[in-house]
Amino acid sequence: MTDTKLLREQGVTAPAGFRAAGIAAGIKASGAPDLALVFNEGPDYTAAGVFTSNQVKAAPVRWSQQVLKGARLRAVILNSGGANACTGPGGFQDTHTTAEAVAAALSEWGTETGAVEVAVCSTGLIGDRLPMDKVLAGVTEIVHEMAGGLVGGDEAARAIMTTDTVPKQVALHHKDNWTLGGMAKGAGMLAPSLATMLVVLTTDAKADAATLDRALRRATALTFDRLDIDGSCSTNDTVLLLSSGASEITPSPEELEAAVLAACDDLCAQLQADAEGVTKRVTITVTGAGADGDALIAARCIARDSLVKTALFGSDPNWGRVLAAVGMVPFTIDPDRITVSFNGSPVFSDGAPMPGAREVDLSGEDIHVVVELNQGTGQAMVRTTDLSHAYVEENSAYSS
Amino acid sequence: MTDTKLLREQGVTAPAGFRAAGIAAGIKASGAPDLALVFNEGPDYTAAGVFTSNQVKAAPVRWSQQVLKGARLRAVILNSGGANACTGPGGFQDTHTTAEAVAAALSEWGTETGAVEVAVCSTGLIGDRLPMDKVLAGVTEIVHEMAGGLVGGDEAARAIMTTDTVPKQVALHHKDNWTLGGMAKGAGMLAPSLATMLVVLTTDAKADAATLDRALRRATALTFDRLDIDGSCSTNDTVLLLSSGASEITPSPEELEAAVLAACDDLCAQLQADAEGVTKRVTITVTGAGADGDALIAARCIARDSLVKTALFGSDPNWGRVLAAVGMVPFTIDPDRITVSFNGSPVFSDGAPMPGAREVDLSGEDIHVVVELNQGTGQAMVRTTDLSHAYVEENSAYSS
Structure with a gap:
């Protein structure tokens, strides 16, 4: 622009x-x-x-x-x-x-x-x-x-x-x-x-x-x-x-x-930045899907997964949860061809963890998760946040 | 048996x-x-x-x-x-x-x-x-x-x-x-x-x-x-x-x-009863769907909704969140024909709240949500739990 x-x-x-x-x-x-x-x-x-x-x-x-x-x-x-x-x-x-x-x-x-x-x-x-x-x-x-x-x-x-x-x-x-x-x-x-x-x-x-x-x-x-x-x-x-x-x-x-x-x-x-009580601004990018629509579905699957979101709240590079979430997409994927990175550090490739995958520093406020499916050129990005104590607190106390 | x-x-x-x-x-x-x-x-x-x-x-x-x-x-x-x-x-x-x-x-x-x-x-x-x-x-x-x-x-x-x-x-x-x-x-x-x-x-x-x-x-x-x-x-x-x-x-x-x-x-x-850290055992029953499969989809939609689950953690009869969750099912529903009850007390009917809907007592450990879609005979029940601080705590601290 x-x-x-x-x-x-x-x-x-x-x-x-x-x-x-x-x-x-x-x-x-x-x-x-x-x-x-x-x-x-x-x-x-x-x-x-x-x-x-x-x-x-x-x-x-x-x-x-x-x-x-x-x-x-x-x-x-x-x-x-x-x-x-x-x-x-x-x-x-x-x-x-x-x-x-x-x-x-x-x-x-x-x-x-x-x-x-x-x-x-x-x-x-x-x-x-x-x-x-x-x-x-x-x-x-x-x-x-x-x-x-x-x-x-x-x-x-x-x-x-x-x-x-x-x-x-x-x-x-x-x-x-x-x-x-x-x-x-x-x-x-x-x-x-x-x-x-x-x-x-x-x-x-x-x-x-x-x-x-x-x-x-x-x-x-x-x-x-x-x-x-x-x-x-x-x-x-x-x-x-x-x-x-x-x-x-x-x-x-x-x-x-x-x-x-x-x-x-x-x-x-x-809107994402004003998510009070939330400690992380999270971007999920899925690339290499068969179509942009598939990439969007996969990105949403990850962005909505409570286990991924609580791990990110804990600054925990628990990439296994990302894999488990993407494994639930309604189209066929090949887990052995998927690569996952957190903030630019590869954590999973060729069906197995990368060295140092558990030590990636996610302590900052911005976390970028990239999942490459390696089956096409479709891609999509979804913005989300972590799942924090403040989320539970505010949402359990709202109408009362 | x-x-x-x-x-x-x-x-x-x-x-x-x-x-x-x-x-x-x-x-x-x-x-x-x-x-x-x-x-x-x-x-x-x-x-x-x-x-x-x-x-x-x-x-x-x-x-x-x-x-x-x-x-x-x-x-x-x-x-x-x-x-x-x-x-x-x-x-x-x-x-x-x-x-x-x-x-x-x-x-x-x-x-x-x-x-x-x-x-x-x-x-x-x-x-x-x-x-x-x-x-x-x-x-x-x-x-x-x-x-x-x-x-x-x-x-x-x-x-x-x-x-x-x-x-x-x-x-x-x-x-x-x-x-x-x-x-x-x-x-x-x-x-x-x-x-x-x-x-x-x-x-x-x-x-x-x-x-x-x-x-x-x-x-x-x-x-x-x-x-x-x-x-x-x-x-x-x-x-x-x-x-x-x-x-x-x-x-x-x-x-x-x-x-x-x-x-x-x-x-x-x-398994449901041993959900430590969880304070509520929740049963979601959907009746009156076009088919049992539709009822199951609707029950899962509600059971997976973070806003419903945090409200129940707070013992909050926030029935509006149940309606908002069921509104996202991938088949056609008629919101004006839906009735919702919490623990046997009707809270929503004919498109509007029932008297006393905000006062239903959900302080006990067991909560039963029943949603009647009034469009058929399909029904299904899903067991779930509330979304609590303990869930966030345990899942943000697990691998570290």
Whole structure:
């Protein structure tokens, strides 16, 4: 991305044509910020979205999927403090009412908006109804708090945090004078049950909905889909991309795709790095598979293995567990042709351990496991973390 | 099993025609017993075996699979203190040499035996060669230690323990005067990487190899295959069934199948109960699936979910995580038709929480989760455990 400059101090309001805000609406008992709004001032309102593959989908996911069929969004309202998942017809009605309230408030503020132009995202505990009195009062307030410039984006990024310790933002400024911005929350190892990954990307580049959709799907497949903290998939995961077209520049689809991919990749690294309680950032790379898809399956198999993850927590180069995990892939492998390395040191080759395999130093925070299957050219990388005491602690104590 | 009497104080030497022994051969640094022998005195030597589905198979598994093609076994030699997995051609040669040494020692002792009549089982850390001087000296010694009666069986069951805290044995005495005995090790949550599950079953009933094989496969599919501590599959899992025919009774295939199933089920419960460091014995039952296979997939999905398991460690009735886990099954479900209960208390129905769902008491040691999919008659049960601090501790500190 030599054509672009990447800044992490800027987010969804870096591109022209976007305002945002974040406030404390009282949804969280703690009084922390819990309601965010991203508003597209136009002139374009094209949008694309990617959602959780979980069959148990939260009410806001079902609503936003419906809204995105129009490929047009004026605003995204996001709340932390409650996932609004498994809450029945009443929960869906709450989402609908929220979108209507946002549309009404924006219309009154001066921009005629329909509820079907408002996406809704929620994150928090599954199974509780939202305190709608607080949500609706917050909606009325937040419209008046919207700020241009960079303050609004920063506030919005803070209001969607749950167990995140830092807001996650990124902005890519292209040399041709268009910008892509974004914010993300979640996937912190502290409490992955609410690791609902919410991401909003904005751009002032002009692009039709199909181009946005293609760029977003390609980028999420290569980034967020390969961030695997514990194999669990949220009921609320949502990634949205909104275009205002305010730069009046139409980049090539390739340029746009590259920018969306770079922004997603950077937000992904920020999510992995903020995995509090986790002591290791782990990258699993599988090469030499028959196809990229097989490599991805094998990398996930290893990344999800509790025994591999606990060994890495202990800085233990227990490569036998990597072999045992990869042995469970649903396609044929030849164990005698596999090589394994930890942080560049070969530990297993030709069916047997390498000298010094038990002495590889894994005491640092970054661990790179490479498994070469030697049966083709397919490859894939998955980001994960170790399995630590903090993971058990936070996840056993969350709802109580 | 009203036709049989079940005793846990007896094991592989409960049936007539079997001797066994367990000694400390010095394979374990601790000096604990680490070598076991089960010897079939005949007159029959029919046998069946079921092995790990992991593609990365330990040398003893590959050897024993080859040996079992003859469907005939005179002896099983088992060692703890080393898995002999991922040890290359040298490791396989070690297994072969061990079988030859057992055959030679038994021949010298008075029973002409070939190496191809000797199965080998190993359990311990993956990747290290066994100290063959100690193994071979142990083999010579153990043949002279073989005892009939119940002492030998008990000693053998103790010598295959790794992090198991108690030996696991079972004997079923049939009213028609034939007996089935067994011993097992492994799957304790303390260190499932060496949760190599080794099981040896013996019977003095007369049965041909095909009948033994069918009974064993059916029983393991319904028992050990549904004990899922952490989704990891060992490189060394082995279950063997040996018949001496010494009772001269030929039970019906149904009677034999019922006895093998009852013995496997009881050993399975013992393995789950000895999951030290684990605080909860968890049973996941899925009913109302389109087929039993679908129910099993769904039950495994829930049993392997780290967020479900950490919540149960915290005695937290976080039913939302059960829903999120079941939402990831690879077949279509209707979330609005699912009902979930914890220990008999309904917590989710008709797409929404039941009153009191967050207050269900899960403080006891046994937790039963039932998920009704309401789309058919398929059902399955999986035994698992919670995900505790002790799991992380033991598995992060094992090889160091």
